[in-house]
Amino acid sequence: MIEIEGLTKRFGAFTAVDGVSFSVDKGEVVGFLGPNGAGKSTTMRMLAGFMTPSAGTARIGGHDVTDDAVAARRQLGYLPEGAPTYPEMTVSAFLGFCGRVRGFRGKDLDARIAAAMERTQLEGVRLQPIETLSKGFKRRVGLAQALLHNPPVLVLDEPTDGLDPNQKHEVRSLIQQMAPEKAIIISTHILEEVQAVCTRAIIIARGRLIVDQAPDELAARGPDLDTVFRTLTMGDAA
Incomplete structure (x- = not known):
């Protein structure tokens, strides 16, 4: 691979x-x-x-x-050093943006966001701006975006x-x-x-x-x- x-x-x-x-x-x-x-x-x-x-x-x-x-x-799903994001976006908005960039829409996109947030335990902060999160939560947001499209690598x-x-x-x-x-x-x-x-x-x-x-x-x-x-x-x- x-x-x-x-x-x-x-x-x-x-x-x-x-x-x-x-x-x-x-x-x-x-x-x-x-x-x-x-x-x-x-x-x-x-x-x-x-x-x-x-x-x-x-x-x-x-x-x-x-x-x-x-x-x-x-x-490829890639979590870079520092997990860069758009800090003013909420967690769900950022993941939605990443999913749309990859071509997902509608119910498929919603299901992928929900699955990625569940896997990385982000449901409790889904409506929070990323800039207000701790370093650990920001890292988990980065990991969630890497998993959105269920990549083989x-x-x-x-x-x-x-x-x-x-x-x-x-x-x-x-x-x-x-x-x-x-x-x-x-x-x-x-x-x-x-x-x-x-x-x-x-x-x-x-x-x-x-x-x-x-x-x-x-x-x-x-x-x-x-x-x-x-x-x-x-x-x-x-």
């Missing part, structure tokens, strides 16, 4: 992403890890079609994100950022429920999240992919997964 080959992004003399390659199949939940500045968000923005690669290719459902961008985006940048422990558990449970029918990439700094919901862990550092393993294989490198992560990303990993 997701194919990335030699993906590279340069900003002048600085290479933010350097020849990254991996694929994600239906039923996989991939944890995408790395220190700040490693290239995680840049990779996800290129995959989502928000940033043009300097080299390499990315495909979603067989559609090139550059050459066949509209078809690729139809297959989800790319989620820090999906539990700003959520309290109960909300984190709810989002992780939702991801586990959706996982069998989707290909999912989660960018996260939370190693516990990778162990809880991911079938694979990909680590990048200095723009390069250095690890692609199952979480239990990564944990087998040492008794403390956090120590393993820090060693891999700060040292010269083989």
